[in-house]
Amino acid sequence: METGLELDTRSKLLKAAVVQFGKFGFAGTSVRKIADDAGVNHGSIKYHYSSKDDLWRAAVAYLYGLLDEAVHKDEAEWKNMSPREQIINSATNYIRFSAKHPELSRIVFFETMHESERLEWLTENFIRPYTSRAIARVALAQEQGVYVDDVPAMNLHYVNIAAAKNIFLMAPEIKRAFDIDVFDDDQIEQHIDAVLKLTIRPENTEEKPSQDGADADTSISNVT
Amino acid sequence: METGLELDTRSKLLKAAVVQFGKFGFAGTSVRKIADDAGVNHGSIKYHYSSKDDLWRAAVAYLYGLLDEAVHKDEAEWKNMSPREQIINSATNYIRFSAKHPELSRIVFFETMHESERLEWLTENFIRPYTSRAIARVALAQEQGVYVDDVPAMNLHYVNIAAAKNIFLMAPEIKRAFDIDVFDDDQIEQHIDAVLKLTIRPENTEEKPSQDGADADTSISNVT
DNA sequence: TTAATATTTATCCACTCGTATCAATTTAGA
DNA sequence: TCTAAATTGATACGAGTGGATAAATATTAA
Numbered sequence: 001m002e003t004g005l006e007l008d009t010r011s012k013l014l015k016a017a018v019v020q021f022g023k024f025g026f027a028g029t030s031v032r033k034i035a036d037d038a039g040v041n042h043g044s045i046k047y048h049y050s051s052k053d054d055l056w057r058a059a060v061a062y063l064y065g066l067l068d069e070a071v072h073k074d075e076a077e078w079k080n081m082s083p084r085e086q087i088i089n090s091a092t093n094y095i096r097f098s099a100k101h102p103e104l105s106r107i108v109f110f111e112t113m114h115e116s117e118r119l120e121w122l123t124e125n126f127i128r129p130y131t132s133r134a135i136a137r138v139a140l141a142q143e144q145g146v147y148v149d150d151v152p153a154m155n156l157h158y159v160n161i162a163a164a165k166n167i168f169l170m171a172p173e174i175k176r177a178f179d180i181d182v183f184d185d186d187q188i189e190q191h192i193d194a195v196l197k198l199t200i201r202p203e204n205t206e207e208k209p210s211q212d213g214a215d216a217d218t219s220i221s222n223v224t
Numbered sequence: 225m226e227t228g229l230e231l232d233t234r235s236k237l238l239k240a241a242v243v244q245f246g247k248f249g250f251a252g253t254s255v256r257k258i259a260d261d262a263g264v265n266h267g268s269i270k271y272h273y274s275s276k277d278d279l280w281r282a283a284v285a286y287l288y289g290l291l292d293e294a295v296h297k298d299e300a301e302w303k304n305m306s307p308r309e310q311i312i313n314s315a316t317n318y319i320r321f322s323a324k325h326p327e328l329s330r331i332v333f334f335e336t337m338h339e340s341e342r343l344e345w346l347t348e349n350f351i352r353p354y355t356s357r358a359i360a361r362v363a364l365a366q367e368q369g370v371y372v373d374d375v376p377a378m379n380l381h382y383v384n385i386a387a388a389k390n391i392f393l394m395a396p397e398i399k400r401a402f403d404i405d406v407f408d409d410d411q412i413e414q415h416i417d418a419v420l421k422l423t424i425r426p427e428n429t430e431e432k433p434s435q436d437g438a439d440a441d442t443s444i445s446n447v448t
Numbered sequence: 449t450t451a452a453t454a455t456t457t458a459t460c461c462a463c464t465c466g467t468a469t470c471a472a473t474t475t476a477g478a
Numbered sequence: 479t480c481t482a483a484a485t486t487g488a489t490a491c492g493a494g495t496g497g498a499t500a501a502a503t504a505t506t507a508a
Contacts, residue, residue: 009485009486022337023337023338024251024337024338025249025251025252025334027248027249027251027252028249028251028252028334030464030465030466031465031466031467032464032465032466040486040487041486041487041488042466042467042487043467043468043469043486043487043488043489044485044486044487045466045467046466046467046468047484047485047486048485051466051467052465052466052467102337106333106337108397109330109333109393110249110334112393112394112396112397113246113247113248113326113330113396114247114248114396115396119396119400120400123397123400123401127397127400127401128400128401128402131397131401131402132401148421148422150421151417151418151421151422152414152418154398154402154404155391155414155415155418155419156418156422158390158391158394158398159386159387159390159391159418159419159422161390162383162386162387162389162390162391163383163386163387165386166382166383166385166386166390167379167382167383167386169333169336170336170382172336172337172338172339172343173332173336173347173351173355174378174382176343176344176347176351176352177347177351177352177355177356178352178355178378180378190376190379191379193375194375194376194379194380194383195379195383197372197374197375198372198375198380198383198422198423199422233455233456254494254495254496255495255496255497256494256495256496264456264457265456265457265458266457266496267456267457267458267459267497267498267499268455268456268457269496269497270496270497270498271454271455271456272455275496275497276496276497
């Protein structure tokens with residue numbers, strides 16, 4: 001049991017749970033719908049996960065695992081990169097993950113405006129440690145001249161992550177209102193390029209003499 | 225009936241609905257809880273609003289009314305302002321509104337990832353017209369040098385609004401994880417200052433000769 | 449005061465929810 | 479093959495849901 005390899009009822013339930021919780025949140029999701037989507041009897045949820053709450057936690061932990069994997073997948077190469085390149089690399093990976101799994105942000109968001117044991121668990125186990133590290137990285141990058149430094153690191157951090165993922169959270173709206181699919185690869189790359197241009201300081205602002213602005217486009221977008 | 229002045233059952237229900245729908249979304253909110261919060265019998269909802277759905281629509285329309293009012297409250301003075309000052313003014317008002325009524329963004333967000341008649345109504349009546357105008361304004365401001373112009377207006381728009389409001393949507397998280405209340409007036413002003421610094425081009429980038437960077441802080445933050 | 453209307457309250461109903469229970473079935477080990 | 483465990487399936491239950499109905503009360507007009 002629990003080898004991590006099974007692609008059966010248990011993992012089918014997890015996948016379906018990610019989708020449903022991502023769309024409707026904990027309160028708006030019914031375990032019967034999850035079971036239907038997974039193609040299994042709803043009694044099986046009680047067996048594989050002791051409750052709806054447990055299934056929700058499993059879905060969250062699964063997604064945070066994917067996030068961590070995605071953002072750090074090039075970590076081995078960071079030692080060969082400048083601070084600037086590291087930031088660009090992790091930001092790019094974060095944006096790609098946000099496009100691939102908007103569910104995580106949504107699930108967190110659903111829980112965010114009211115007290116609950118779920119929120120407590122979420123904060124202690126994921127949000128606080130994750131955000132603390134992220135803000136520290138932002139502050140460091142500010143010192144290194146990668147970000148502007150006349151703005152508090154916390155504000156900058158929340159602007160950064162919002163800039164990165166908001167467009168994907170709005171995706172159905174945008175599709176509906178303007179018939180643009182922001183999950184198209186082209187759109188994703190365009191958004192990466194836009195966010196990096198908007199959030200990261202031009203390379204030659206302070207120290208170096210002006211180099212050349214013409215190919216900033218490619219230099220900023222094709223790192224990974 | 226319906227004079228717009230009554231501060232009674234009907235408006236008490238509306239206020240309570242805004243709060244509840246903002247916290248839990250349509251699916252997660254029960255009309256009984258709304259009635260309890262308003263201090264009235266839940267049967268009254270059927271009387272004043274014909275259904276939960278109607279009450280939700282009324283709450284949305286009410287909030288969009290407040291938004292419009294907030295963003296355009298200085299519109300009379302726009303003719304005396306430079307394009308840059310207009311953008312700063314409306315952005316500032318938008319951020320203040322986002323701090324005062326994070327419910328609107330949340331309510332929209334709850335509906336955003338799945339099809340429904342509510343989403344259709346929302347898109348047609350509010351999102352599409354509102355966003356179209358906003359993106360057009362962004363594009364114009366790009367031409368006028370207020371925003372950077374090497375980024376598509378749509379991406380810039382979604383980064384802008386995300387940067388403006390995300391921190392307030394994360395408020396309970398931030399309070400919980402770092403004990404910071406982003407709704408404090410100081411925090412709000414700090415955030416306005418940060419967002420304007422991050423999204424709006426420095427005044428002297430292109431045309432003018434470099435003037436002075438020292439008081440950019442006050443010049444950008446105290447407009448309204 | 450009286451009659452008509454507007455509003456509130458108290459129940460009721462059909463339905464969905466999460467979950468508990470237990471039988472049926474499949475799988476694995478001897 | 480036989481047995482025990484693991485897994486799945488069918489059903490039931492109490493709680494909570496939105497909405498409907500009609501009685502009770504408050505308000506207004508005559």
